[in-house]
Amino acid sequence: MAATMRAWTFTSRGTPSSVLKLRNDLPKPSPAMLGPHDVLVKVAYVAVFQGSAAIMNIIPHFNSNLWIPESNFSGLIEAIGRDVQHLKVGDAVFGSPNPKHYTKRETKYNGMMAEFAIIHAGQVVRKPDNIAFDAAAGLAAEGCTILQFCQKTKIKEGDRVLICGASGGLGSVAVQIAKSIVGEEGAVVGICSAANADLVKGLGADEVVDYKSHSRLSDHLAELYSAKPFNVIMDCAGVDDSLYFESPRYLSPDGVFLAGGRMGVTHGGGGILDILSFLVVLQLRMHWPSVLGGTPRTLMFHSGEVIPESMQELPRLVEKGQLRGVIDGEWPMEDAIKAYQRVATGRARGKVVVRVQDV
Template sequence: MSPAEWANANASVNTNTMRAWAYKKRGTPPNVLSLTEAMKKPTLPSDSSVLVQVAYTALNPVGAYVMQLVPECLRAKGTQFVPEMDFSGTIVEVGPGVPSERELDVGTSVFGSVDVKAHVRQGAGALAEYVAVEADSVVKKPASASLEEVAGLGVAGATAISLLASTRLEKGMKVLLNGASGGIGHIMVQLVKNAVGPDGRVVAVCSGKNAAMVQELGADEVIDYTEHRSLPQYLTKRFLISRFDAIFDSYGSQDLWTHCPKYLRAGQPFVTVGPAISEPTPAAAFQAIKLMLLNKFWPRAWGGVPRPYVQPNCLANLGDMAELAGLVDEGKLKILTETYRFEDAQKAYDKLLSRRAAGKIVIEIREDSWANEKMM
């Protein structure tokens, strides 16, 4: 099927409206988010941008936090805001300034992530039938994966890449990974195991119900945190003599950090996504920022934890997404998803905010969209 034939087969491409989940004021998803049946379809913001018909949108905790925490004074007035940044789909329009070497033609299957500034300030988001982004915000879909699988590679994948790049892992190292079954964690299991090799050891922490999944992804041992009253106490008992060479925390456990000298070798890094926000309120967000600063800068002489605290920048970018696509095509990375219908977005947010999801939560935008991937 040619691009022109595909466009003719998808009549909604030629309409000026789209279906989207949107909100106008700050609040929780059940209170402020609603399904809009005829929202204005976005147009190309620049000559170097593309318009994508969205097949799948992935949810991230940061999307829900933006919805609930960013004050109206920082948003464009009178704008309907579409949540979420990560998506996959098919290009339906290409700006004249997009370099031909990117091979981003009409009909090309891609995945990507909306720019943070455009998302927060202008309301651009991915939980809609269409999204317009700069060409540098998308990459071609790996041939070996589906649009459903790659939808969640943007923020979660870039975060995993950034966490891994924050320390130097070597073959044969022993690594602890907390939050191993989540959106970021299940990617980290695979990246870390590939880095330490068959002679290395990846000890993963998750609930027992996800243990088999995490082991299949590469973990050498799984610790079920629900079986222990205190995870740090258990880790101290098990690993005080033979401590870890690195710890990756994709959940954000403050308790795990404060006790880590008992099971993390001296001078070795504690790499984290940052302290978990206990609830989506400004006060809780401020407390998380305060903890991050204290963890990173509080002097050891005054009682600070005597281990390097590393919290990298985790924004999606072209280089990281291209690297992730390559890993998928090489068979080194598999993305696990739990998929919801477009109309069930509220249920998907309930699962996301429970912080008990396994893999990535994605939403199928249109059953008749280009998700069937008959044209690559």
């Protein structure tokens, strides 16, 4: 009899609690299915992506094909393809599939919330010993994204960096990586609620600003930082547009504002119009001359991609003690819906993870 495995699946559009089903009868992928550059992993943990609920709820299904959700994972290598050099059977790993590699029928619908999965080896790296499987599960996509944010904004030693949403899945990684680059001469200021101030300071932020204790955050930032403006602002929350429009009061004239979290739609799983209207207004205002109300500061967007160059950097940062995973909470496989509900609050401290199986 063919081996089977457990996996969460969905076959139609809807919210996680309405469409996700836990099945225990899916065929376990076999080593014979591996392409030369693929690996088969035994999944230990997956981290729930903040935008998954929206993806499930917005993207229409034109057939009843089965999808398995989620991408960020940790686990063990079960088998490797013919040309895989940097990994071997039994290695503890973490990673995240890049949709560009979902080209073959057998991997096309396979996310990682399953006991076993096939993934291109370029999106998998060895897990250092100084990080546990649960903490490593949330690092790949967010880590690659933040490394790319830092490259795009050209953050360098000595810079002053402001990070909004510093306690979330993306922001908690941003604080750590930014601090590792700016060093002691530079400064990282994190924006989060007071309840998470100690967490964010513990990740390396030099100062923390509580966005809840000021009716207009931009006025407060101007008071604190107009005399020592930032070189880079990374908005990893994406909920307060005035942070960009008012940025000339606290971002230096040659500074860069990276709107990394402006995907409000992903919190509720609706509101595609929200994104579109924001983009239209923003595009218009970006190109208006400042005399007509345009914001005279460089604005960037970037959608992170899991690529080997970024992935290889992450274990090095972990080994040097410059990057650790922050876990908000852990749910067993059968309670994955509760993990989605926690993410939907928009108040997660770091990553929400699901324990798929013991490895």
